Amino acid sequence: MTATVTTDPGVDKSTRGTSRGSGDARRKLPRIPDRIRRGGLPYLLLLPAVLLELLIHLIPMIVGIVMSFRQLTQFFISNWGAAPWTGLDNYRIAVDVDAPIGEALLHSFFVTCVFTFFAVGLSWLLGVAAAIMLQENFRGRGVLRAVFLVPYALPVYAAVITWAFMFQRDNGLINHVLHDQLGLTDQPSFWLIGDNSIYALIIVSVWKGWPFAFLMLMAALQNIPRELYEAASIDGAGIWQQIRKITMPSLRPVNQVLVLVLFLWTFNDFNTPYVLFGKSAPENADLISIHIYQSSFVTWNFGTGSAMSVLLLLFLLVVTAVYLFFTSRGRKGARA
Amino acid sequence: MRHLRAAAAVTLAISVAAGVTGCGGGTSTDGGSNEAPKTLTYWASNQGPSIEADKKILTPELKKFEKETGIKVKLEVVPWADLLNRILAATTSGQGPDVLNIGNTWSASLQATGALLPWDDKNFEAIGGRDRFIDSAVASAGKEGEPPAAVPLYSLSYALYYNKKMFADAGITTPPATWDQLVKDGKKLSKDGKWALGAEGSNLSNNIHQAFVLGQQHSADFFDEQGKADFTSDGAVAAVKQYVDFMAKDKIIAPGNAEYAQNQSLTDFAKGKTAMVLWQAAATTFAAQGMKPEDWGVAPVPVPAGAPGTGKQTNSMVAGINMAVFKNTKNIDGAKKFVKFMTSDAEQKILCKTYGSIPPVKAAQSDPAFAAPDLKVLRDTLATSAAPLPQVPNESQFETAVGTAVKELFADAAAGTPVTTESVKARLEKAQQTMQQ
Numbered sequence: 097m098t099a100t101v102t103t104d105p106g107v108d109k110s111t112r113g114t115s116r117g118s119g120d121a122r123r124k125l126p127r128i129p130d131r132i133r134r135g136g137l138p139y140l141l142l143l144p145a146v147l148l149e150l151l152i153h154l155i156p157m158i159v160g161i162v163m164s165f166r167q168l169t170q171f172f173i174s175n176w177g178a179a180p181w182t183g184l185d186n187y188r189i190a191v192d193v194d195a196p197i198g199e200a201l202l203h204s205f206f207v208t209c210v211f212t213f214f215a216v217g218l219s220w221l222l223g224v225a226a227a228i229m230l231q232e233n234f235r236g237r238g239v240l241r242a243v244f245l246v247p248y249a250l251p252v253y254a255a256v257i258t259w260a261f262m263f264q265r266d267n268g269l270i271n272h273v274l275h276d277q278l279g280l281t282d283q284p285s286f287w288l289i290g291d292n293s294i295y296a297l298i299i300v301s302v303w304k305g306w307p308f309a310f311l312m313l314m315a316a317l318q319n320i321p322r323e324l325y326e327a328a329s330i331d332g333a334g335i336w337q338q339i340r341k342i343t344m345p346s347l348r349p350v351n352q353v354l355v356l357v358l359f360l361w362t363f364n365d366f367n368t369p370y371v372l373f374g375k376s377a378p379e380n381a382d383l384i385s386i387h388i389y390q391s392s393f394v395t396w397n398f399g400t401g402s403a404m405s406v407l408l409l410l411f412l413l414v415v416t417a418v419y420l421f422f423t424s425r426g427r428k429g430a431r432a
Numbered sequence: 433m434r435h436l437r438a439a440a441a442v443t444l445a446i447s448v449a450a451g452v453t454g455c456g457g458g459t460s461t462d463g464g465s466n467e468a469p470k471t472l473t474y475w476a477s478n479q480g481p482s483i484e485a486d487k488k489i490l491t492p493e494l495k496k497f498e499k500e501t502g503i504k505v506k507l508e509v510v511p512w513a514d515l516l517n518r519i520l521a522a523t524t525s526g527q528g529p530d531v532l533n534i535g536n537t538w539s540a541s542l543q544a545t546g547a548l549l550p551w552d553d554k555n556f557e558a559i560g561g562r563d564r565f566i567d568s569a570v571a572s573a574g575k576e577g578e579p580p581a582a583v584p585l586y587s588l589s590y591a592l593y594y595n596k597k598m599f600a601d602a603g604i605t606t607p608p609a610t611w612d613q614l615v616k617d618g619k620k621l622s623k624d625g626k627w628a629l630g631a632e633g634s635n636l637s638n639n640i641h642q643a644f645v646l647g648q649q650h651s652a653d654f655f656d657e658q659g660k661a662d663f664t665s666d667g668a669v670a671a672v673k674q675y676v677d678f679m680a681k682d683k684i685i686a687p688g689n690a691e692y693a694q695n696q697s698l699t700d701f702a703k704g705k706t707a708m709v710l711w712q713a714a715a716t717t718f719a720a721q722g723m724k725p726e727d728w729g730v731a732p733v734p735v736p737a738g739a740p741g742t743g744k745q746t747n748s749m750v751a752g753i754n755m756a757v758f759k760n761t762k763n764i765d766g767a768k769k770f771v772k773f774m775t776s777d778a779e780q781k782i783l784c785k786t787y788g789s790i791p792p793v794k795a796a797q798s799d800p801a802f803a804a805p806d807l808k809v810l811r812d813t814l815a816t817s818a819a820p821l822p823q824v825p826n827e828s829q830f831e832t833a834v835g836t837a838v839k840e841l842f843a844d845a846a847a848g849t850p851v852t853t854e855s856v857k858a859r860l861e862k863a864q865q866t867m868q869q
Contacts, residue, residue, distance in 0.1 A: 170825060174523045174547040196865035266688040288691045289634060289843040374693060376636055376836045378843065393517060395829040395866070396541070 157409075164402035173398065186403035197391075201404060203379070204387040208363060211294060211383060215301040216358045220351075222302065223309025228343065231317050241314070248307035256371035259300045263287035263372075288373060293381035301368055305361070309354055316350035317343070352423045359419075360412060384408060464549070464757075464764035472766050473506045475518070477533035477753055479586065479787045481720055483509045489786050497773045503766045516828075522758070523547040530761040531770055534582055536572040536752045537637070537821045537831065543574045543581035544825035549757040549767075550579035559583065559772040569792035572750040572820035582754035583771055584792035586784060588712040589813040590641065590748040591806065592731045598626070598707040599729075607708075607731035611674070614708075614734050618684030621707040628684035630697030630709040633842035636835025639675075640821070641749050642710065643838055646671035648746035648819055649736050654834065659824045663834055663864040664857055672838055673856045680845035690839075690846035701728075712751050713788040715806055730806040732813055740817035748818040752792065790814055826867060833863035 163176070164186050172179035192198035226244055230237055247255065262269040264287075271284040287296040324342050333341065366385040369377050375394050377386045388408065392401025474494070480486045486509040494505040508529070510518055516538060522528025523545050534542055542548055549555065551573070556562040562570060569587045573580035592614075594607050602621050608614035618628030632638040647654055652667025662668070679685040686706070689697060698714060700706040702721035710733055718728060732740045733747035740747040755774060757767040773779060780796035783789075790811050791797050802811055821827060837859040845851050 170541055170544045170828075171546075173520065174526070174545045176524065196862055200866070264688075265691055266686075284688075286691060286843070286846060289839070290847050374634065376634075376832065376839060379840065390832065393520065394832045396520075396826075
C-alpha cells in the first residue's frame with residue numbers, strides 16, 4: 097500500500113461531505129488506528145460477502161452433515177432435531193456394496209463417471225473446434241456465434257423437455273429421422289428407457305454444455321497475438337502445427353479452469369436427468385444426483401441421502417484438490 | 433487484526449449456533465391457534481386441465497366462503513409433480529399453508545410426520561360428523577386405528593374405458609368382464625398398427641395402482657400385518673407378471689407404452705390408436721381431445737371371474753384427493769370452517785361435477801349428475817369393490833420401489849427381453865431390499 101492512500105476509511109461519505117472544509121470537525125471524529133485502517137479495511141469490505149456465504153453455503157452444509165448422522169425419516173421431519181443419532185450407520189448403509197442400497201449407489205457412481213467423461217470430453221471438443229473455426233473473419237460469423245450460444249441461453253427446463261419430446265419412441269423427431277427418413281435402424285429405438293438412455297443423456301448434456309466451453313475458449317483465443325500465427329506461417333507451419341504449437345498451449349490456463357468447471361457441473365447435474373426421465377431414471381442413466389434425490393425426497397430417508405451427499409462432496413473435493421495440485425505443478429514447471 | 437479475527441469467530445459461532453439450533457425444524461404445536469382468524473392459505477392440487485382453469489373454478493367458491501364467514505382464502509394451485517415436495521418442505525420448515533390438498537395414497541406417510549391435524553371425533557363433529565363420508569374414502573385418509581390425517585374431498589376409482597367403434601369393427605359386442613376375456617378380445621383388437629390396451633409404463637403411481645388391484649385379486653397385500661414390506665410373495669409376483677405380460681406375452685399393449693408417463697395413453701385412446709384404457713374419470717380429458725361421449729363406453733375393471741366385489745374380486749384402488757389442515761395453523765377454527773364448507777353437500781355437488789369425480793359425501797352422491805353411465809360405474813366401484821392402498825407410513829417408498837420395478841420390467845418387455853417369474857421376482861426382491869424401514 098502506498099502513502100498516497102491517506103483518506104480516512106473510517107469516515108463515511110456523508111460525514112465527509114458535510115465536514116468538508118472544516119478542519120475542526122474532522123479532528124473531532126474518533127481516530128481509527130492505522131493498523132486497522134491499513135490491514136482491516138479489505139476484511140471489513142469482505143464481511144458482507146462472508147456473512148452471505150455463511151448463510152447460503154456453509155450453514156446448509158453443516159446442517160446437511162449433522163443430518164447425515166441422524167435417522168431422519170418421515171417420522172421426524174416436522175421436528176428433525178429430535179431424530180435419533182445413528183453415528184456412522186447412514187454412511188455404512190451408503191458404502192455397503194454387498195447390500196442393495198450401497199450396490200445401487202456404487203452403480204450410479206460408475207454411471208455418473210462414464211457420463212461425465214463423455215459429456216465433458218465431447219463438450220470440450222466441440223467448444224474447441226467451434227471456437228477455432230469462428231476465429232477467422234467471414235460473412236455470417238456473428239450470426240453463427242449467436243446461434244451457438246442459444247442452448248446456453250435457453251431455460252434448462254424448456255430445453256430438456258423439448259429433448260424429451262424428441263426422444264419419444266413413437267412420436268419423437270429423433271426416431272422419425274433415424275428410422276423413418278434415413279432407415280438407419282430396423283425399428284424405432286427407445287431412448288428414454290433401457291440401454292440407450294445413457295446416450296440420450298449424454299447428447300442433451302453435451303448440447304447444453306458445449307456453448308459454455310465455446311464461449312470461454314473464444315474469449316481466450318482473442319488474447320493470442322496474431323503475430324505468432326503470422327511468424328509461424330512464414331516459418332512454414334501448417335494449420336495443424338499452428339493449432340498444436342500455438343493455440344493449444346495458449347489455451348492451457350483457460351482449459352484447466354474450463355475442464356474443472358465442466359466436470360463439477362456435469363458430475364452434479366440434476367436438472368437434465370430429472371426433466372428427461374422423471375424421479376426414477378433408467379438403470380443405465382441413474383446419475384448420482386438423481387439417486388441421492390430419490391433416497392432423500394422420494395423414499396424419505398433424509399439421513400441416508402445426506403450421508404450420500406457428504407460422500408459425494410468429499411469425492412469432488414479430493415478430485416478437485418488432486419486436479420489443482422497437478423495442474424498448478426504443471427504450470428510451475430512450465431514457468432521454470 | 434486480532435479484533436477482526438475475534439469478531440469473525442463470534443459471527444461464525446452465532447451463525448453456526450443458529451444453524452444447529454435450527455435443527456429443531458418446524459414448529460410442532462399440538463393444535464394451532466387463532467392468532468390470524470381472518471385469513472387462510474389454501475394449497476389446492478391441480479385437478480383441472482390447467483392451473484388457470486383450477487383458479488377459475490375455485491375462486492368463485494372461495495368468494496362464497498369469504499362472504500359467509502368473513503375469512504379471506506389465499507389460493508395457490510400446486511401442480512401434482514411439485515405437491516409432495518412442497519408439502520415436505522412446508523413440514524420441515526413449519527412454514528406451510530393452513531389448509532391443503534393431499535393425494536389420498538400419501539395419507540399414512542404424511543400422517544407419520546405428525547404435521548397434520550388428526551381428524552378425531554371432535555374435529556369430525558366440527559364438519560358435520562364422520563358418518564357423512566363413505567367408509568372407503570375415510571379408510572384411505574390415514575392408518576387404520578388412528579384418527580385420519582385428512583378429510584376426503586374428491587373420490588375416484590378406476591374403470592375400463594373402451595372405444596365403441598373399434599369394438600364393433602372387431603365384432604365384439606360387450607366389454608370384457610374378466611381378464612381372460614380382455615386378453616381374448618385384446619388379440620382381436622391388436623392389429624394393423626392398433627392396440628387393445630393402453631398403459632403408462634413409466635408412471636410409477638399408475639404402475640402401483642394396477643399392480644395393487646391385481647395383487648388383491650391374487651391375495652397379495654404387498655405389506656404384512658406388521659406393516660413390513662412383502663413384495664415377493666407368490667401373489668405379488670403373479671400380479672406384477674400378469675400386468676407386464678399384457679405387453680410381454682399377450683402382446684395387447686404397444687411396446688411404446690413402456691415409456692409413457694404423461695397420460696399419452698389417453699391421447700392414443702382419443703385418436704383411436706388404442707381400444708381400451710384403465711383410468712379414473714377420464715371423460716373430461718377425452719372431451720378436451722375432441723372425443724364425443726357417444727364414441728366411448730365405460731365398464732368395471734375386469735376381475736378374474738364373476739362380478740366385482742371385495743377380496744379377490746377387488747377391481748380398483750380407492751383413489752382421490754383429501755383435504756388436510758396443518759397442525760400449526762394460526763387459524764384453526766377458520767381452517768375447520770373451510771373444510772366444512774368444501775365438504776358441504778352443496779359444494780361437493782358443484783366441485784365434483786366440475787372435476788368429474790365422485791363426492792365422498794354420501795348425501796351429495798344422490799345428485800342425478802353422478803348417475804351418468806360413466807360416473808355410475810365409478811361410484812358403484814367405489815362403494816362395493818375398491819380397496820385403499822396399504823395405509824402404512826412407508827407407502828411413498830412402496831410406490832417408488834415397486835413402481836420402478838414394474839417400469840423396468842416394461843422396459844424389458846418393450847426391448848424383447850423375456851419377462852419370467854424369476855425376473856419379476858428378482859426385480860421385486862431388489863425393490864424390497866431398498867425399503868429401509
